[in-house]
Each structure stands twice: as structure tokens, then as C-alpha cells.
Amino acid sequence: MAVNVAVVGATGAVGEEFLKILESRKFPLKELRLLASKRSAGKKIRFCGVDYTVQELTKHSFQGIKIALFSAGASISREYVPYALESGAICVDNSSAFRMDDDVPLVVPEVNPHDIVKHHGVIANPNCSTIQMVVALKPIHDVARIKRIVVSTYQAVSGAGLKAVDELQRETASILGGKGDFKRNLFPHQIAFNVLPQIPQNDAFLPNGYTSEEVKMVNETRKIMGDHNIRVTATTVRVPVIRGHSESVNVETEKKITAAEVKKLLSAAPGVKLVDDPANQLYPLATAAAGRDEVFVGRIREDESIDNGINMWIVSDNVRKGAALNAIQIAEKLL
Numbered sequence: 001m002a003v004n005v006a007v008v009g010a011t012g013a014v015g016e017e018f019l020k021i022l023e024s025r026k027f028p029l030k031e032l033r034l035l036a037s038k039r040s041a042g043k044k045i046r047f048c049g050v051d052y053t054v055q056e057l058t059k060h061s062f063q064g065i066k067i068a069l070f071s072a073g074a075s076i077s078r079e080y081v082p083y084a085l086e087s088g089a090i091c092v093d094n095s096s097a098f099r100m101d102d103d104v105p106l107v108v109p110e111v112n113p114h115d116i117v118k119h120h121g122v123i124a125n126p127n128c129s130t131i132q133m134v135v136a137l138k139p140i141h142d143v144a145r146i147k148r149i150v151v152s153t154y155q156a157v158s159g160a161g162l163k164a165v166d167e168l169q170r171e172t173a174s175i176l177g178g179k180g181d182f183k184r185n186l187f188p189h190q191i192a193f194n195v196l197p198q199i200p201q202n203d204a205f206l207p208n209g210y211t212s213e214e215v216k217m218v219n220e221t222r223k224i225m226g227d228h229n230i231r232v233t234a235t236t237v238r239v240p241v242i243r244g245h246s247e248s249v250n251v252e253t254e255k256k257i258t259a260a261e262v263k264k265l266l267s268a269a270p271g272v273k274l275v276d277d278p279a280n281q282l283y284p285l286a287t288a289a290a291g292r293d294e295v296f297v298g299r300i301r302e303d304e305s306i307d308n309g310i311n312m313w314i315v316s317d318n319v320r321k322g323a324a325l326n327a328i329q330i331a332e333k334l335l
């Protein structure tokens, strides 16, 4: 059944990827409506060989729309999702606006597809760092029950949008060109040749010293896994990579599971690609994950400091599985 689809934030990093994925997966589209800010109204975007004109997002944008894919930030979602719902659209929202609402399913199709049916018009797409982690951890949780997760992320700048990619590229060129006059607009410090332990870059730290990204990883992991007893602690870090988030993940399980058993489990897990051949220097890399759909897992080894612990390295394309692909997989399940 072909449906009318609106993409909110069509000119952004995730919006661009939505269009690539809708095209490559031959999503059954009747009408495609591209929405962005007033600044982009009238801009042409090519999709399946046809030029589409970007329209300004207004409260009237959703008439006749069946599925609205939102990726223009939480404040836009808060303002416009209600209008989309009024028009009868189902919203798949990539922002954090509704993720923790009790009546909004937070879905990763490989992990909790059954939650989709509980929706009341809005299905939330989780945070990019959370998505790739739970895809890799759910099979382990099912077998050995994860008690605690300690994660540190190495997140690409594309997670902060196209302006962030542009800032990294221009700053890198400026430094390599020996110019000392680069003016930053987005990041609070130099991101080129540097590592920033603050995501998002413009949010105040919380009173307990964590960032909102770190809190998202804690709360969203529990909600998606459907287990509020899992203890999670996160440190989220921006690195000068354009595409692909990497994560160092340590899990402590209730039941003993060996590294060999984890490798076997993950080699058959949906959405996961095991890349774990250290003797040949093969392990997941952001450069190899960029543009790919899978969550890549490697460096799997037992944590020798505790009885039941596993360490691993998890990498995925943050704009694809971490955002656009996951949302479109949800939309496909809805159909």
C-alpha cells in the first residue's frame, strides 16, 4: 500500500539520509512532501530522478499525510507533531521531545518491534548512541542478563548536524593552512585535532555533572530493553570524525558468558556484523561503517577485573542506523 509521506527537516543531515534510504529501499510512496524552515522554501531536491520543491513547515503542512518523519530538533517536534496528529498522520520522531513519554513507544526494530503497536500516533526514534549499543547488547541480555553497562562514546560531528560537519572541515583546513583566525560558531572549543567531552555542545551540564546525552543513554537503554533494573553509566565524547559513532562498552552480566559465546551470538544477531579478527588488525572502524546499515562489533574480550564481564567496541553510522534508517524501519513495520 503506497502512502503519503512528509519529511520534516528534509534539508538536514538526517533529512538527506531519509531521502537516500526511502529511495534505495523502494519505500511505497504515493506523495513525498519535503518540509524545512522558511530559509529553504523553494529549494529543489532530487529524489528518484525528479526535482521536489522544499516547502516551509507550517501547521497546515500535514493534510493528507499518512506518515511524518520528523528530524528538525526537539522544539520543532514539540510544536508541529500535534498538528501532524490532528491531520491524522502517524509521526516517527527522531528528536528527544517525546522519547520518555509513557504512551510513546521508543523503538529499535531489532530489539523491541512489539512495542510499535502500543503507539497513539507518535513513535520515537532513540538517540543515535543508544540505538547502536542496544542492537549489540540485546542478544547478550537475553542469554546472560545484563546487570550493568559502562559506556564511553566517540561520536562523529554529523550527529550535531550539517553545520557541525562544515565547522570541522573548515577548522581543519584553517589549521592545516596555518591560519590562526578561524571563527567557531558551534563547538565551544576547537574540534579539529581535538576531543570534546560535552554532548550536546550547547547544553548546560546537569547538577550531577552529566550531560543530557549521557542521561539519554541511561534512560533510553532501559526503556528499549524493557528492563528498568539495568544500571547504565555513560561518558559521551565528540571526536573529529565526520560519520560513524564508536563506543567502548563494558557489560557485567548475571550469568557467566564467555567471549567466544558472545561472538557466536552476535554473528547471528539481526542488524549486527561481527568484525573481530585482531590477529589481522580487523575491528570495527567509523570509516568502514559510514554509509552502511549494520552495527559493527569487535574487540570482544572478557573483562578480567570481574567475574562476569565483557568488553567490546561497537561502531555504526550515526546518521543511518542511528537516525534515518531506524526511523524508516519503524515506518516499514507500521505499514
Ligand code: A2P
Residues within 6 Å of the ligand: 008, 009, 010, 011, 012, 013, 014, 015, 035, 036, 037, 038, 039, 040, 041, 057, 071, 072, 073, 076, 160, 161, 162, 163
Ligand atoms: P533548514 O535547512 O531550512 O534550516 P541539521 O540537523 O543538519 O542541522 O538539520 C536541521 C533540519 O531542521 C534542517 O532541515 C532545517 O531546515 C530544519 N529546521 C530547522 N529549523 C526549522 C524550522 N524552524 N522549521 C522547519 N524546519 C527547521
